[in-house]
Amino acid sequence: MPGRVTSPRSAAPRRCAGRRDGTVVVAEHPSARRVTVAVPTFHRNAELRRLLTPLLPQLAETAAGGEWDAEVLVIDNDPAGGGRVVADELSPSADGRLRYVLEGTPGLAAVRNRALDEADGRLLVFLDDDEEPAPDWLATMLAMWAHHGSAAVFGRVVSVFEVERDAWLVAGRAFIRPAHRTGDRLPAVATNNLLLDLDVVRRLGLRFDTRLAFSGGEDSLFTTQLTRGGGTILWCDEAVVYEHVPQDRLNRRWILTRAYRNGTVEETVARLAGSGPAHAIRVRLQYLLGGVVRVVGGSGRVLLGRVTGKLTHVARGERAVARGAGMIAGAAGFVYQEYAKRTAARRAA
Known part of the structure; x- marks a missing residue:
């Protein structure tokens, strides 16, 4: 059973930790000034647009607090650069907080390693391109990290369905993920709602294993190596993203x-x-x-x-x-x- 870190501020509503007024505390980490939200994408322009539209205002709000320089990094694995049209469309309203890069090496590991290379600040947050963050998602993730200083924070992912699920899917609890309490320690996680302290990642010399480029599991191996190296991954139940499940998976x-x-x-x-x-x-x-x-x-x-x-x-x-x-x-x-x-x-x- 995973351990749990208790917080004296856990009574604050809709925040994993932080000041009573909901602002983020970073005094314990004076070097933390930049957070990069990385979004790997491949042939999902509509989904990418749906994610970026609510995310960009959160970046602006976070940066307005004066403690953070926040950006979103779109990493396109399409050799034709099909996702650039979405980045170009939204850039005028992004106030310089949207970056687009093309990663020519196919596979999830290469894309995630590109994110490690491109992020030049203390924190890197991964989202999938079929997700949509809840209001205050980023502030909640940052508050959890600022309070505990853990190597990683993993938030809750809630599936949203385009059509009604059939009886077999409902009975089998398909797409229903395990539940945890805020502060629970996890041995390994996915990267679909994950904040990483890059100081820890760099100190341990961690990379995503390219041998798992097309099978998946590169995130599980990476976070397993993180915790075995002494890093702590904490669950934050209030940091929610919604995964939109397409109809072709509902069978x-x-x-x-x-x-x-x-x-x-x-x-x-x-x-x-x-x-x-x-x-x-x-x-x-x-x-x-x-x-x-x-x-x-x-x-x-x-x-x-x-x-x-x-x-x-x-x-x-x-x-x-x-x-x-x-x-x-x-x-x-x-x-x-x-x-x-x-x-x-x-x-x-």
């Missing part, structure tokens, strides 16, 4: 494919997080056995659901089987390259 096939992919990636990340042949063998055996247990247990739950007529057991059992199969495949050396297929299809379009 059983996509969910089961993602569960299988997660199983392969989970094993790969665990193996890469250590070193030496003994570690690799131990991880492979662990995930081989764990995968078998998931497949057997999930199959039993599916059978139970069909006998009792409870769709919850069927849906969650099928997801367990898919993830277990992925763990077994990962232990055998296979990694599902989800983003390679997506990237190739879009580049050919």
Whole structure:
């Protein structure tokens, strides 16, 4: 069970920490003057526009407080630079706080490493291009970091659906993420709502592993290495972003494919997080056995659901089987390259 950091200011509403009036305190970190919000993007102009439109006013409001120089960095992985049109469209109202760069090397790891290279201040915040920040999101993230001085802060991601979900998705709690309390310590996280203290990242010499460029999991490995290096990742429940889930993901096939992919990636990340042949063998055996247990247990739950007529057991059992199969495949050396297929299809379009 993750540890939890308590805050004497936790009673303040709609803030993870900070002054009673809601302003951000940075006196403990006099070198912290610049925050970069990095948004990797690829062929998602409408989504990028939807994210930047509410984000830019938050940057201006944060900078107006006098303690921060805030910017957003759009990193386009489209060789044709398709996202530039959105940046050009919004730049006149951005007051110089919107930067656009083109990263020609395909893959998530290269894009995230470009963000590490481009950010020249103390803090770097990652968002995905299919997300939308809640009001006061950035101020809340900064307040949490300023109060605790942790290596990272991870905020809550809430899924928003374009169409009504079918009964299988609802019963299986698809897209419902684990809940935590503000101040909980996490061993590893994704980068879809993540603030990083770059002083810690640079001291540890961390980079996103390019071997995971097309499978995903580069964020899990990065943050695992961060915490194993002594850094702390704190959950901030009040720092909310909304993930807009498109209709083509709201189906059983996509969910089961993602569960299988997660199983392969989970094993790969665990193996890469250590070193030496003994570690690799131990991880492979662990995930081989764990995968078998998931497949057997999930199959039993599916059978139970069909006998009792409870769709919850069927849906969650099928997801367990898919993830277990992925763990077994990962232990055998296979990694599902989800983003390679997506990237190739879009580049050919």
